[in-house]
Amino acid sequence: MKSDVRRNAFLLAGGLVCNSGMFQLAAALSSLTLVAVTGIKGILGLGPAIFLVASAIAVAPAGRLSDRFGRMPVIRTAFAGGAVGCGVVAAGCAATSGAIVALGLALISGSGGVVQFSRAAAAEMFPPDRRARGMSFVLFGAVSGAVWGPVVFGPLFSDRAPTAAGLVGPWLIGIPFMVAGFIVSLLVHPDPRDISRRYQTEDDAAVPAAPLRTILRRPGVPPAVVAVVASFAVMASVMNLAGYVAVGRGHHTGDVFTMISVHILGMYGLVLIVGDLLDRFGRRRGLYTGLGLMTVSNAALAWTGGVGGMSLALFGLGLGWNLSYVAATTELVSLNAPQERGSIVGFADLLAGLTAATLALLGGAVYTAAGVTALALGAAALAALPALWLGSRRKPAALPIPAEN
Numbered sequence: 001m002k003s004d005v006r007r008n009a010f011l012l013a014g015g016l017v018c019n020s021g022m023f024q025l026a027a028a029l030s031s032l033t034l035v036a037v038t039g040i041k042g043i044l045g046l047g048p049a050i051f052l053v054a055s056a057i058a059v060a061p062a063g064r065l066s067d068r069f070g071r072m073p074v075i076r077t078a079f080a081g082g083a084v085g086c087g088v089v090a091a092g093c094a095a096t097s098g099a100i101v102a103l104g105l106a107l108i109s110g111s112g113g114v115v116q117f118s119r120a121a122a123a124e125m126f127p128p129d130r131r132a133r134g135m136s137f138v139l140f141g142a143v144s145g146a147v148w149g150p151v152v153f154g155p156l157f158s159d160r161a162p163t164a165a166g167l168v169g170p171w172l173i174g175i176p177f178m179v180a181g182f183i184v185s186l187l188v189h190p191d192p193r194d195i196s197r198r199y200q201t202e203d204d205a206a207v208p209a210a211p212l213r214t215i216l217r218r219p220g221v222p223p224a225v226v227a228v229v230a231s232f233a234v235m236a237s238v239m240n241l242a243g244y245v246a247v248g249r250g251h252h253t254g255d256v257f258t259m260i261s262v263h264i265l266g267m268y269g270l271v272l273i274v275g276d277l278l279d280r281f282g283r284r285r286g287l288y289t290g291l292g293l294m295t296v297s298n299a300a301l302a303w304t305g306g307v308g309g310m311s312l313a314l315f316g317l318g319l320g321w322n323l324s325y326v327a328a329t330t331e332l333v334s335l336n337a338p339q340e341r342g343s344i345v346g347f348a349d350l351l352a353g354l355t356a357a358t359l360a361l362l363g364g365a366v367y368t369a370a371g372v373t374a375l376a377l378g379a380a381a382l383a384a385l386p387a388l389w390l391g392s393r394r395k396p397a398a399l400p401i402p403a404e405n
Contacts, residue, residue: 018181054106055113056353063346079182082111086174124196136275227328237359266318290324291387302376
């Protein structure tokens with residue numbers, strides 16, 4: 001079994017290497033593309049909002065399907081859908097059609113959100129006391145996104161203005177990334193869900209999946225859901241607006257990829273160390289510690305306007321997300337049975353995506369009306385409030401009925 005787990009972990013990491021290219025492309029361009037195509041600056045938050053809503057809508061049913069049919073059929077379908085979405089966005093840019101671009105962004109984002117199930121699939125393959133480490137190993141593959149920007153995407157924008165016609169080529173480059181991810185995903189077997197069932201007793205495996213409302217009442221599950229929603233929503237909304245903020249401060253579009261690269265490095269570069277720390281010192285501490293770091297980093301964006309300063313703040317934002325999100329997702333995997341994990345992770349991601357979309361729209365309006373200081377301090381407050389709530393909670397007195405040995 002160990003050889004299956006190791007091989008699958010490497011392959012899942014390889015899939016996230018491919019997905020990270022698309023992730024960086026979308027993070028840097030989603031807020032610019034619709035503005036470039038429509039010419040309406042007031043909708044700068046609409047591109048990220050479409051991206052995040054579509055992802056949120058996709059992950060909940062995908063989670064249920066993965067509980068029924070396995071993780072990999074769902075992940076493979078997502079890679080294929082992402083490749084199609086890239087072509088649709090490029091076609092929308094060529095035709096200067098906001099509707100076509102919106103459809104393409106929805107396809108890409110729904111696919112990207114489902115591909116992220118790889119993190120939960122990785123965690124459940126490992127023994128319960130090593131799950132944060134297992135998830136961290138697979139997420140480490142996504143650190144390659146810090147390379148794609150300066151090496152591939154940055155040079156494309158070195159002498160280009162962010163026009164609709166100029167965005168066709170960059171979006172087409174996303175297609176081979178997703179096709180490569182699909183090919184890698186075909187090699188993953190046995191399915192991670194089936195591997196995780198080996199840790200169950202026959203009695204545990206015979207127990208049907210509990211309803212979502214029952215899962216949400218289990219000790220430890222509500223704080224983990226709150227941490228997933230807060231960490232992802234604040235991080236994703238700020239990250240998707242960062243490109244437009246940087247351009248508004250007078251930086252070149254190519255500089256945006258440098259900043260996003262440093263942000264991705266913060267998200268994934270130290271993830272192996274983070275996984276070990278969470279397994280050793282407790283995932284509960286990671287929930288609020290990560291959100292606290294996000295609070296400080298968001299506030300720093302108000303006063304750091306240069307490429308170096310914004311990059312450092314975005315690095316801290318990514319690292320804070322890493323701590324809180326990995327801790328929270330590992331908790332959701334550990335506190336629930338294999339036949340329930342897709343459902344609860346999908347539900348948490350649904351809430352996170354919808355919240356992030358709302359914050360992206362509000363953030364765009366706040367930035368347009370009041371500037372970057374109001375945007376940064378507002379984002380800091382949104383990370384601080386759940387951090388304080390999570391930090392003040394006592395450790396649950398009882399654990400849920402064990403789903404596995």
